[in-house]
Amino acid sequence: MPLMLPSALDSPRNITGVAQRLLAALRGAGDLPPVRSAVLAVVDGLGAIPLRAHAGHARTLSAAMTKKDAGGAVFPTTTAAALTSLLTGTAPGAHGMVGYRVRDPHRDVLVNQLTDWDAAGIDPLSWQASPTVFEQAAASGHPTFAIGSSGHARSGFSRATLRGAEFVAAASAAERVAQALHLAEAHEGALVYCYLPDIDKAGHKHGIDSAEWVAALEDIDAVLAQRVPDDVGMLVTADHGMVDVPHHRQLVLDSAGGWHDGIRHIGGEPRMLHVYTEPDADQSALLERWRRDLDGYADVVSRTEAVDAGLFGAGVTEAALSRIGDLLAIARSNHALYDAEAEDQRGRGMIGQHGALTPEEWRVPLIRMGAFAR
Template sequence: MPLMLPSALDSPRNITGVAPHLLAALRGESDELARARSVVLVVVDGLGAIPLRAHAGHARTLSSAMAKKDVGGAVFPTTTAAALTSLLTGAAPGVHGLVGYRVRHPEQDVLVNQLTDWDRIDPLTWQAAPTVFEQATAAGNAAFVIGFAGHARSGFTRATLRGGEFHPAGSPPDRIALAYELADANDGAIVYCYLPEVDKAGHKHGVDSPEWVAALEDIDAALSQRVPDGVGVLVTADHGMVDVPPHRQLVLDAAGGWHDGIRHIGGEPRMMHVYTEPDIDQGALLARWRRDLEGFADVVSRTEAIDAGLFGPLVSDAARGRIGDLMAIARSNVALYDGAAEDQRGRGMVGQHGALTPEEWRVPFIKLGAFRR
């Protein structure tokens, strides 16, 4: 069965367009967003458009503002490191280079976690695309970032949020209130507000859990605050999520021959980057993985993934070197685990993402304030 790509892959309605449209809205030059005297980008990590609509009664502010057309596509893989970086640079993963959750460092031949292992990599060179904040300040506009205090000096922040003035805040209402305050006080500013609570609840309890619904209700209540006059607010997400029950978890262990010819297994359970030994017959290995994972995952080579445009229309040499020789992209609600991995904590996650299902791929584009027509 051939790999089914989302139709949004070729659509201009994609999270890579968010940063350019926000900057254009400040100049009155966006064909997507109305002119605004300042703009706020609210990213609700993990909030897919499909789960949001399924729980519309628990998100009255968001659902009442969300028209049928207010959806778009994420990027591949549908994981935070790749997608947040695309949101905040306007570049696809093939350009900014964060092509997965855990990827191989080509020079060091080790796996690096794109959210936490920044002691091994330089944020300024590993992710070299200019951020929306750098673009804004270069044009003479103020740029602000609202998040948790513990994130202020992280490597991921320096890679994806550089150029923005960081302001810590605790609860979702406090973060939203501060974002609106900064936007109101600084004409021409772009303000970014990050809300990870829905994603955390989904990973731990699942998308249909009472905990996930409660997190959604809290976010929705925070966004019911009055938007200052002339301020445009765009609410979106980096990706959605699917629930994976225990019986849909496949463990790839040595007893099953899964590590034969394999040097590293990176990525995450719904989108594995598989790095082979240099002398292996990759064609034979690809055929075996396809056969053994038939019905559970689509297995593609690096060349096939790049040629299909999965990582965007352009792929830099740096990004190419980080992409797996093979990729196993989970179908339906399947998760694939490396049985040899030292850290098996991920097997306790209920909600997961990384693959190409509509639940993971489609995200909301909700307009509030000056953007709401």
Template sequence: MAPQLLAALRGGSADLPLARSVVLVVVDGLGAPALRAHAGHARTLSSAMAKKDVAGSVFPTTTAAALTSLLTGAVPGAHGLVGYSVRDPESDALVNLLSGWEAGGIDPLEWQSAPTVFEQAAESGHPVFALGIPAYAGSGFSGATLRGAEFRSAPGAAERVQLAWELADAHDGAIVYCYLPEVDKAGHRHGVDSAEWVAALEDVDAALSRTVPDGVGVLVTADHGMIDVPQHRHLILDAAGGWHDGIRHIGGEPRMLHVYTEPDVDQTALLSRWRRDLEGAADVVSRAEAIEAGLFGPVASDAVRRRIGDMLVIARGTVALYDGEADDQRARGMVGQHGALTPEEWRVPFIRLGAFRR
């Protein structure tokens, strides 16, 4: 996405025409299938979305990996944010890549060294802004993904979109990033088909219905979609069931686990056992198989390979897998989830507004 935005400021591309300034709106968690299924509650977005106005997310379909790819143009195998929680090879501890940078002693520049779209644009003299909620200001994840941008905060979706329009209008040549997490939050708590999720979608759609300033190109997309997981589809991986035999850490998230084994374990035998016991519920692949298949993109640096689990467990259908021995079990209360490769999680909108509208 980053190269396309820069191209739109420099003369246009096959995907986006020339614009006076550009706004990238990311509606966290809004999958293309869910948007189409609720088109009547999102008239602005659905009316601007043609059949082919979709794009693919990355693997895993999680915010840390996907937002970083959107804002750098690099695949997870290159930028290194390969999951929700992954093992830090230096400390041999799991690190939450959304909120655990400081606690884990992780340097954002060291872990994510790919230049952001903001750094690339600023080098060419473009004004750059990133809009989010106040809690994200100065976080480690913001340091990894928003470097080079002037961060502005606003509490609500409508205020953020209004500010994005104003900044793009006032600063020719600007790149403005506007992050809207409301739909994702409602989905996690209540599910994609809930009244709360629909209300959040309606609020975002209303915010985006305001007139775009002349010459400003707006691209609306998402980092990933979401699928509802009923409680009877929860699989608990606990020590009593033998799931922790030979296992050092279980990271990732319930729809896509990074499983790190003990150094002396027979990995071939362990892989076979997990495949057998999870047949029909999840696909279990080794690190080497995942990299060879290009799941993390066509490249995976040596440093990034060390962060990827020895085994990856990718949920099928509406299954979620939980580490029953984890200290924090709050994730078991989530309804809407993501991380795997179903169309609901992987397909996202690619909607053009303003100067980008066809």
């Protein structure tokens, strides 16, 4: 079993530790300086390595970022799993959001964990049962706020991850950060979450080496240059990073190649597939075949191997286990794997992608600003 996590999920320098670090700072304890209020700014898709590579276009963040201001994400390095880990302080094996598209074992269908909640009839409170950081903070008497797009206010994903917070809608990144800092200053003891998706969107569409991605980075950097009020700490991080996948690095899994033989569903996303086999399939033979045929493209492991290696965290619940693929295909280098029979083929147009275990996807910034700054 060659795969190992780049760093422990229970490390304070992992995104699973961010929630407790912020709560501790509000209590005047922990490794962060005590603060009057705390802001968690999440820049979706901003890896630590691409940020450092483009330091000249992010002078505010680069100036605030020391060599120690980076940490690890979770597996898979995808928004549904990683944002939930950030906002619950638990690994995917505990909160159950184990990928982008996973199987609902009760109905035997694939579910997009960002968008399919209502259409699939999934209850966010039972599907994702771990207490959020907002519920934990509110139980201790702290005001809690989550700032994002108005379209996300009542989404299933928001109900799964933001419950306990008062949702505040703001259109632009500048408005969101300004609102976050205002709320932190106006409400003593507040915990404020601010979600910034612009860089992730630019990376998916244009790639991280594009002028559009650099422009998005410059915009976010300027937004985060706003003055942080006295006694307010701001932690800037991300859910995952990203790699560019050129067209010649794409592998299409079609029926002509026998990729669907013995396979019931292919979920996940192009850089980390959850592969669900037919009930009567010979899983050992399929595992051997996928490993052989994807040699050089991806590492293929069984569900048992992935869980035993700790990829989903130390404790994997029965609910999470039932959603993990029988096989996992984890892309190497900058490859991507596409299911030719998937209903939604929009992902094949994406340049920037994530989900696997490269340092570019795994390493994220943990930048301390305002009263948190060293």
